[in-house]
Amino acid sequence: xxxxxxxxxxxxxxxxxxxxxxxxxxxxxxxxxxxxxxxxxxxxxxxxxxxxxxxxxxxxxxxxxxxxxxxxxxxxxxxxxxxxxxxxxxxxxxxxxxxxxxxxxxxxxxxxxxxxxxxxxxxxxxxxxxxxxxxxxxxxxxxxxxxxxxxxxxxxxxxxxxxxxxxxxxxxxxxxxxxxxxxxxxxxxxxxxxxxxxxxxxxxxxxxxxxxxxxxxxxxxxxxxxxxxxxxxxxxxxxxxxxxxxxxxxxxxxxxxxx
Ligand code: DAK
Numbered sequence: 001x002x003x004x005x006x007x008x009x010x011x012x013x014x015x016x017x018x019x020x021x022x023x024x025x026x027x028x029x030x031x032x033x034x035x036x037x038x039x040x041x042x043x044x045x046x047x048x049x050x051x052x053x054x055x056x057x058x059x060x061x062x063x064x065x066x067x068x069x070x071x072x073x074x075x076x077x078x079x080x081x082x083x084x085x086x087x088x089x090x091x092x093x094x095x096x097x098x099x100x101x102x103x104x105x106x107x108x109x110x111x112x113x114x115x116x117x118x119x120x121x122x123x124x125x126x127x128x129x130x131x132x133x134x135x136x137x138x139x140x141x142x143x144x145x146x147x148x149x150x151x152x153x154x155x156x157x158x159x160x161x162x163x164x165x166x167x168x169x170x171x172x173x174x175x176x177x178x179x180x181x182x183x184x185x186x187x188x189x190x191x192x193x194x195x196x197x198x199x200x201x202x203x204x205x206x207x208x209x210x211x212x213x214x215x216x217x218x219x220x221x222x223x224x225x226x227x228x229x230x231x232x233x234x235x236x237x238x239x240x241x242x243x244x245x246x247x248x249x250x251x252x253x254x255x256x257x258x259x
Contacts, residue, residue, distance in 0.1 A: 002034040006056070007041060012049040013195045014042045015188075021057025027110050028066035029081060036088045043095065046258065049199035049206075051095060052191045053118055054102040055111075058184065061103040061127070062111030067136065082141055085110070089142050092117045093214070096207045098198050102191040103127050104184065108166065113142035116151060119210060121177065122191050123169040124184040129177065132164040150217055152177050202240040203258040 001007075006017040016038055018025045027035075042051055055061040065085070073081060092099060092114070101107075101115035102122050107129040115121050115129070123129070131144045139145065140161060149157035152175045160167070169181040182190045198206060208231040216224030235241045239259040247254035 002038065004028075004031040005034040005038045007038045009045075009048070010192065011196070012047055012199045013192060014045075014048045014051045015192075016042070016051060016053050017056050018053070018062055019056030021055075021059065023066065023068075024060035024063035024106055025055040025057070025111070026063050026066040026068075027085070027114070028069045029084065031066075032084050032088050036084075036091065039088070039091050039095065042097075048097060049203055050097055050195035051099045052102050052188075052195055053092075053099060053114070054188070054191070055104050058104065060106040060111070061101065062108075062114050063106045064109030064111050064132070065141070085142050089113065089117045096210070097203075098195075098206060098210060100191050100195055102187050103129065103178065104187055106166075109133055109140065109144075110142050113140060113144045113147065115178075116144070116147040117142075120179050120194065122187065122194065123172055123178040123181050124187045125169050125181055126184050127169040127172060127178070127181070128166040129169075129172050130164065130166040131161045132166065134162065135164040148177075200256075202235075202238070202244055202254070202256045204238050204240055205235055205244075208234060 004018065004020045006019050008015045018031060018035065020026060020031060042048055070081065098120065099118040100120045100122060101118035103115055104124045105126050105128070107115050107127060109132055112129050112131055131140050131148065133140050145161065148160065156175050169178065172178045173181050180190070212228050212231050215227050240256045243256060244254045
């Protein structure tokens, strides 16, 4: 269906693979357009409970925006490319379901930023991750200056961005850039297990919790708390809240219906 994107469903989990292994899955315009379409497909299907994003081949998650394509762009083309990327990354960040980046190698520049736009990051022990943009004469452009600092803190983000260093998986774990590190052959199994664990919970509650966390990180504490109270209240209009609490009282496993 697409040239550079593979979308598969396994039970209630969508697995989206950026598949341009010859270019280490670098994001060119076509790949971003296809990624946009694939995210639309996932959003249309309300049986999907989580999305795993990974890279094709065994060397890279995504080695960044496509330098070969970017190199000769003029200002207007650069602007178009930036707007497209920002739109797609925002769509990924705002997905109503949880998203997991399964990082299977290089995650550099736009690749690191793509992983940062996901909710959770699992890295293979072969991962090399970083923001090397300043080595190319540019700044991070897909929100790396913003999301990296929110994820690992100001000083560590500044060091990573100013040096352009590629760090390994253990260092990424130590600074909180990834949630866990596993051997390469266990990566997808680990990501799927995590996705299935999330999928077994009340989907509306999980989604509202995601939205509250994402909104809260950008506003002051009181505004965030007010939003949390709103979504907490909203849960009580769902059948799944009744089912979850009834199941607890009846000492049985809840059966959530996304209602
Ligand atoms: N773009 C295009 N092709 C790439 C690529 C990339 N980012 N990364 C690798 N490739 C291609 C290589 O050109 C090579 O292609 P062939 O020569 O075989 O045709 C193939 O993938 C294999 O790569 P290497 O031969 O280089 O493999 P090595 O093992 O020697 O090295 C490497 C692997 C990952 C260390 C190296 O390829 C590398 O340094 N790649 C570039 C990494 C990088 O600098 N990434 C950041 C790109 S800048 C913006 C928003 C976002 C951005 C910009 C603007 N706006 C909103 C304005 C984002 C910018 C970036 O991501």
